[in-house]
Amino acid sequence: MMSEIVRFAWSALTGHRLRTSLCVLGVAVGIAAVVMLTALGEGARQYVITQFTSIGSNLLSILPGKTETTGAIPHMGGVANDLTLQDFLALQREIRAAQLIVPISMGTETVSRGERSRQVAVIGSTPDFLKARQLRIQLGDTLPSGDVERGSAVVVLGKTIAQELFPGQQPVGQVVRVGEWRMRVIGVLGEIGTQLAVQMDEVVLVPVATGLRMFNRSSLFRILMKVRSSRDLDATCVVAIRILTERHDEEDVTCITQQAVVSTFSSILQTFTLVLVAIAGISLSVAGIGVMNVMLVTVSERTQEIGLLRALGATRGHILRVFLVESVLLAGLGGLVGLATGLGVMQLLVWMYPAIPAQAPWWAVGAAFLMSVVMGGLFGVLPARRAAKLDPMAALQRR
Amino acid sequence: MIELQHISKLYEIGGQPIYALRDTSETFHSGEYVAIVGPSGSGKSTLLNIIGCLLRPSSGAYVLEGQDISQLDDQALSHVRQHNIGFIFQSFHLVPRLTALGNVALPMVFAGVPSAEREARALAALDSVGLADRAQHRPSQLSVGQRQRTVIARAIIMHPKVLLADEPTGNLDTGSGQQVMELLELLNRQGLTLLVVTHDPNVARRAKRVLMLADGRIEKRLARSEFPESAMPYPQGSTREDDASR
Numbered sequence: 001m002m003s004e005i006v007r008f009a010w011s012a013l014t015g016h017r018l019r020t021s022l023c024v025l026g027v028a029v030g031i032a033a034v035v036m037l038t039a040l041g042e043g044a045r046q047y048v049i050t051q052f053t054s055i056g057s058n059l060l061s062i063l064p065g066k067t068e069t070t071g072a073i074p075h076m077g078g079v080a081n082d083l084t085l086q087d088f089l090a091l092q093r094e095i096r097a098a099q100l101i102v103p104i105s106m107g108t109e110t111v112s113r114g115e116r117s118r119q120v121a122v123i124g125s126t127p128d129f130l131k132a133r134q135l136r137i138q139l140g141d142t143l144p145s146g147d148v149e150r151g152s153a154v155v156v157l158g159k160t161i162a163q164e165l166f167p168g169q170q171p172v173g174q175v176v177r178v179g180e181w182r183m184r185v186i187g188v189l190g191e192i193g194t195q196l197a198v199q200m201d202e203v204v205l206v207p208v209a210t211g212l213r214m215f216n217r218s219s220l221f222r223i224l225m226k227v228r229s230s231r232d233l234d235a236t237c238v239v240a241i242r243i244l245t246e247r248h249d250e251e252d253v254t255c256i257t258q259q260a261v262v263s264t265f266s267s268i269l270q271t272f273t274l275v276l277v278a279i280a281g282i283s284l285s286v287a288g289i290g291v292m293n294v295m296l297v298t299v300s301e302r303t304q305e306i307g308l309l310r311a312l313g314a315t316r317g318h319i320l321r322v323f324l325v326e327s328v329l330l331a332g333l334g335g336l337v338g339l340a341t342g343l344g345v346m347q348l349l350v351w352m353y354p355a356i357p358a359q360a361p362w363w364a365v366g367a368a369f370l371m372s373v374v375m376g377g378l379f380g381v382l383p384a385r386r387a388a389k390l391d392p393m394a395a396l397q398r399r
Numbered sequence: 400m401i402e403l404q405h406i407s408k409l410y411e412i413g414g415q416p417i418y419a420l421r422d423t424s425e426t427f428h429s430g431e432y433v434a435i436v437g438p439s440g441s442g443k444s445t446l447l448n449i450i451g452c453l454l455r456p457s458s459g460a461y462v463l464e465g466q467d468i469s470q471l472d473d474q475a476l477s478h479v480r481q482h483n484i485g486f487i488f489q490s491f492h493l494v495p496r497l498t499a500l501g502n503v504a505l506p507m508v509f510a511g512v513p514s515a516e517r518e519a520r521a522l523a524a525l526d527s528v529g530l531a532d533r534a535q536h537r538p539s540q541l542s543v544g545q546r547q548r549t550v551i552a553r554a555i556i557m558h559p560k561v562l563l564a565d566e567p568t569g570n571l572d573t574g575s576g577q578q579v580m581e582l583l584e585l586l587n588r589q590g591l592t593l594l595v596v597t598h599d600p601n602v603a604r605r606a607k608r609v610l611m612l613a614d615g616r617i618e619k620r621l622a623r624s625e626f627p628e629s630a631m632p633y634p635q636g637s638t639r640e641d642d643a644s645r
Contacts, residue, residue: 004508015496308492311453312506313481313557315474393453396492 002325005318009326012298013333020330023294027334027375028341030284031368035342037280038364041273043357045266052262055133055195058099058230059258062091062223062240066252081248082219085149085209091223094243097236099226100128103148105211106221109179111157111204113165120161121203122178124151124211132226135200140172140187143207151209156187160201178204179214233257277364284371287334288379295327295383306387307395316388323384324377331376335369342368401427401450401561401592406459408445408615419445421615422459427594429560432587434603435596437612438633443596444565446612450594451484451563452476464560481510485554485591487583489566491546493538499525499545500534503552510557524552528582544575551582561592568602580605600631 013020064083088103095101105124110117123129127142138159144152155178162171162185171185183206192200212218227236237255245251299306306319314322343365346358408420420442427433427450435443448454449461452468455476461468468479486492493502504521512520525531528548530541538546547567554562564583568576580602587593597603604626611619611632619632626632 001508001511004514008508011496304492305494308494309505309509310477311451311480311486311492312509312553313477314509315477317474318477318509393448396453396488 002321005321005325006329009322009329012302012326013329016298019294019297020333023290023330024334024337026287026290027284027331027372028338030280030287031335031338031372032342032345033280033283034277034368034371035339035360035364036346036358037276038273038368039342039346039358039360040356041269041276042361042364043359045269045273046359047357048265048269049262051195052258052265057258058227058233059132060225060227060233060237060240061256061258062225062244063254063256064219064222064252066254081250081252083223083244083253084218084220085212087244087247088148088220088223090243090247091225091240095225095236095239097227097232097239099228100132100224102126102128102132102224102226103208104129104221104224105208105215105217107211107215107217109214110177111161111165112177113174116165117177118161118164120158121198122206122211122214123203124206124208124214126208129205129224132224133195135192136190137187138190139170140185142187143205144186148207149209151207151211151213153181153183153210154186154207155183156189156205157185158189158201158203159191160199161204162188178206181210181214230259233259281371284375288331288375291327291331291334291376292379292382294330295323295380296386298326299323299383299387302387303390303395303398306390307392307398310390310392311396319390320384320388323387324380327380327383328373328376331379332369332373335372338372339365339369400429400462400464401425402460402462403450404460404462406446406449406456406461408442408449408454409457418615420449420456423615423617424459425610425617427561427592429592430587430590432584432593432605432607433595434606434609435594435612436598436600436603436609436631436633437618441612442615443612445615447563447565447594447596450561451486452480481506482557483560485551485557485559485562487547487550487554487562487564487567489569491538491543491550491570493546493549495538498535498537499530499541499549499552502538502549503556506553506557520556521552524556525549527555528552542575543571544578547571547575547579548582551579551586555586555591559591561594562586564593564595566597567595568597568599576602598631600627603631 062083085103088101092101102125107122108119109122111120125143126148127145130137130142143156144154155176157171165171165176166174171188174185175182176185194200206214225236227233234257237257241251241253241255244253309319343360346360349356350358403423403425406420406423407418410417410419423446435446437443445454449456456469459469463479463483471479494505500521503524504517507517507520522531522534525534528551530545530548530552533541533545541549562583567579567583571579583593584605595602595606603609604623607623609621609626610617611621613633
């Protein structure tokens with residue numbers, strides 16, 4: 001019998017093409033908005049996750065200073081003890097699970113050659129830094145290995161820096177000034193692009209001890225570790241903190257796993273997506289009111305028909321179902337059209353601007369359609385109840 | 400058999416009680432053919448709608464085929480209408496977007512008759528009123544006479560015991576009116592109880608007996624032979640139904 005009621009409701013909808021199409025359009029706009037905004041939000045989340053994984057996986061960072069919140073970067077330069085190169089060496093000696101342990105010092109300085117100069121980020125580290133961050137040397141050598149405490153005056157240039165300071169020339173073997181320091185260029189990085197909002201083509205790499213001395217610091221910026229498997233991340237953090245706590249006589253370092261950072265960002269962006277969906281939901285509720293309005297008009301137009309159906313033996317329940325089915329069909333149809341439009345526009349947008357990360361997750365597609373159907377039911381209740389409550393004889397005789 | 404015992408129908412209009420029907424008792428035997436006449440506002444339609452279970456009496460008992468109807472709830476009343484009553488309306492009440500076949504099959508949809516059986520039965524009913532070749536036409540593509548015959552096919556599709564016709568010829572020309580009445584009388588001869596509300600003396604005169612209503616009461620019960628030759632035995636007003644119930 002349900003299929004009959006659906007067919008009956010369908011015949012009523014197709015009887016009023018314009019009204020039905022306009023109402024479907026209203027719902028479609030709402031659903032399309034939900035799909036497109038979800039796709040953008042989710043696309044942004046995927047983009048950030050991809051960014052984090054592109055810097056290498058199974059990474060953890062040890063930072064000077066203590067924080068109670070994982071995932072957030074602790075305040076800089078508190079009362080904490082320094083994170084020193086000796087700490088780094090101790091970790092290197094004692095942590096077997098680590099594939100790579102990389103000390104990092106960091107600051108900004110002016111790099112110049114003759115007339116040309118620019119402000120750049122200077123990263124002091126070891127050759128392992130390039131391995132952990134999956135960077136490639138295009139020309140010349142990587143940073144010198146060996147004694148980390150020996151800071152030689154050598155520098156590896158980012159690709160863009162090399163091109164700007166040595167246009168059309170061979171930079172390896174030449175000398176540049178980094179701040180007050182005269183340094184010999186030993187290599188040039190391959191093209192990398194932006195990683196975690198840092199333009200890696202515009203940095204220069206120096207030995208870690210050189211970096212510390214250059215910026216007159218005793219504390220490392222952080223120690224980066226790469227472990228063999230993501231399961232080792234948390235355990236390694238615990239061991240590293242224990243070793244450093246013993247050396248410092250207090251727990252004054254923070255260990256952040258890459259997973260924790262990724263999941264923090266991921267959940268922030270998920271919230272962002274939900275906010276977008278909620279905004280789209282407003283347009284959807286407007287469409288719902290449109291559905292209700294159309295159904296109320298339909299009920300009052302078809303009062304005689306309702307009286308007739310009652311005379312022919314339809315119960316109040318039957319009438320309720322007839323009109324509920326009609327509004328669910330109306331909204332569901334709008335949902336389908338909206339999905340098709342939303343996904344289509346997304347495809348077009350990505351095709352036209354490939355840089356826009358947009359990806360509608362399957363759950364959003366399903367939820368959007370479900371939402372339209374539920375909305376049809378919800379906003380259909382009032383008109384359908386009104387129809388079912390009509391007195392059969394009065395309805396029949398309405399002119 | 401239809402038994403009405405002391406049926407009254409009371410409306411309140413602007414705080415004033417208005418009786419559409421007062422203390423009416425009547426028995427209709429199975430297979431009877433009765434015309435109900437009376438001036439506008441006399442309670443004819445109210446009586447017909449109470450018999451058709453579309454309206455509940457304010458007081459009194461209504462016993463249909465041994466079952467007391469006056470106490471039934473909405474769902475049970477719907478069921479009684481579905482299986483016992485066939486309605487024929489002055490203004491047809493066909494669903495304009497459905498074909499003749501679809502309209503005739505409509506009562507079976509709510510009775511849960513399987514779709515294959517529905518189509519066969521609806522087609523047979525249309526055939527019995529001579530409209531088998533019009534099954535796929537919409538009401539707007541049918542003449543008024545054909546429309547009323549479609550309504551008759553719809554009225555008998557659930558094999559009811561009673562046919563209630565409210566001004567069945569009111570919107571028809573003489574020729575098709577005649578055809579419709581003959582069709583109804585044929586069904587009556589096959590055993591259906593036929594109650595016809597009418598303003599037309601020529602229609603009323605065809606019935607075996609005539610109930611004359613005035614002011615919410617049955618004023619006269621006339622046999623066919625007692626019915627006057629030409630005009631209605633009451634002053635003619637508007638020919639439109641205009642009961643207090645409206």
